[in-house]
Amino acid sequence: MSATTAGRFSWTVVTPLVAAVVLLFTWGTHPGVVGNVLVAITLFGAVLAGVHHAEVVAHRVGEPFGSxxxxxxxTVIEVALIVTLMVSGGDDTATLARDTVFSAVMITVNGIVGIALLLGALRHTxxxxxxxxxxxxxxxxxxLAGLTLVVPTFTTGASGPVxxxxxxxxxAVASLALYAAFVATQTGRHRDFFLPVDTATTADREAEEHAAPPxxxxxWASVALLLVALVSVVGLAKVESYAIEDGVSSLGLPHAVVGVIIAMTVLLPETLAAVRAALRxxxxxxxxxxYGSAMASIGLTIPAIxxxxxxxxxxxxxxLEPVQLVLLGLSAVVGVLTVVPGRAVPLNGAVHLVLFAAFVFLTVSP
Known part of the structure; x- marks a missing residue:
């Protein structure tokens, strides 16, 4: 088999297509045990393939455009899923957007940041x-989090935290404006502030310089396969949510746990890509x-809903509820103290991960 043919049928090409087929046959169904295992395996395969294609695109367009x-x-696919669930109705739609966005914020600013800082500092001092x-x-x-998740708790124009x-x-307009302003800053005249700090050795730099861009x-093939992989990840996460809901109910856990698990699954591509970048x-x-995922989650979700x-x-x-407000406040203070020096030690990552663990624990045991 030639190299070209092997490339066409590599796992990074086949896996997203297989995931899309599995999604097509399982969407709107309640698979049994075997079906759920197949969906889970396919889902994680799609995550890995998605990360690969994201890195191909990033290599071509450069940072920070790749991120x-x-x-x-x-986030666009996640927002589409949230809006679809809300429009379709249900007992939990009143707080669905809030819980999903808050989960995404806590997963990104504490979970992803924490593990990236911890692994990066452990490996590179x-x-x-x-x-x-x-x-x-x-x-x-x-x-963004303050305007959309904190302020509604204290407004008096309507009854309740609405x-x-x-x-x-x-x-919605403020969220879009803030997000657009940040993207303009990140990709415009201050783009250098979002490029990796050059700490690479001469050998590392030479290896990167000689790596031919795609x-x-x-x-374009990677862009298409990335979209297929991400649609499959979100869709299969929804299919798997029925099994997750049954498991959560059988364990007597709050329904909010389902949203956290699904959010973690949807954010797996970013998590894996962040870990790989930190190790390099x-x-x-x-x-x-x-932080880009957290911003996109708020800046695109609120206008959509x-x-x-x-x-x-x-x-x-x-x-937000009182406990959620406390966790968000702690995350903001710790985040500022972590960012100001421009470098972090393993302790900084551990602190963020403890806050993330507290978020998960208090969701399970409110």
Missing amino acids: LVLAVAV YAVFHPEGTGSALATVIS FTGSQLVFA TDRQT DRVQISLNLA AIASIWLDGPLALG
Whole structure:
């Protein structure tokens, strides 16, 4: 078999297509034990393939565009899933958007950031990044989370932790404006603040310089396969959610645990890509992915549900509960203290991971 033929039938090409076929035959069904095992295996295969194709695209377009492609692609599909579930109705739709967005924020700013800093610092003594770019990203995340998840808890225009119609429109416009401003900063004149700090050895730099970028044809093929992989990941996560719900119910756990598990699954591509970047001493890319995903999750979800609210019945609770407010506040303070020096030691990563563990534990045992 020739190299070209082998490339066409490599696992990174076949796996997303197989995942799409499995999704086609399982969507809207409740698979049995064997079916759920098949879905789980296919799902994780699609995650790995998605990370590979994201890295191919990133190699072609360069940073920080590569991180932006993966973060936005995953979030757009995730938002589509959230809106579809909300429009279809159900007992938990009132808090679905809030719980999903909050879970995404905690997973990214504590889970992904924590594991990237911990692994990067353990392997390279320090995890080094640009405080200017990372600080502006964190400031945007905190502002978005505050405007959309904290403020509704204290507004008085409507009963409960909800926005009035005009307040929701303002939050949606503000979210889009903040996200657009950040993307313009990240990809414009201050792009250097989001590029990896050059700590590579001469051998590493030479290896990267001699690595030929993919051709246009390979890049577009990877873009298509990345989209197929991400659609499959989100769709198969939804299919698997029935088994997850049954398991959570049988264990007597809160229904919010289902959302956390699904959010973790959907964010697996970013997590794996961030870990691989951290191990290569490219922690800035890991932080770009984490904070970029958090921003995209809020900046795209809130405008989407503002539009979807036209067809939604009942209230849309966005305001966080007291325990969630405390966790978000702690995450913001710790994040600022981590970012300001421009480098982190393993302890910084451990602190973020403890906050993430607290989020998971308090979701399971509120």
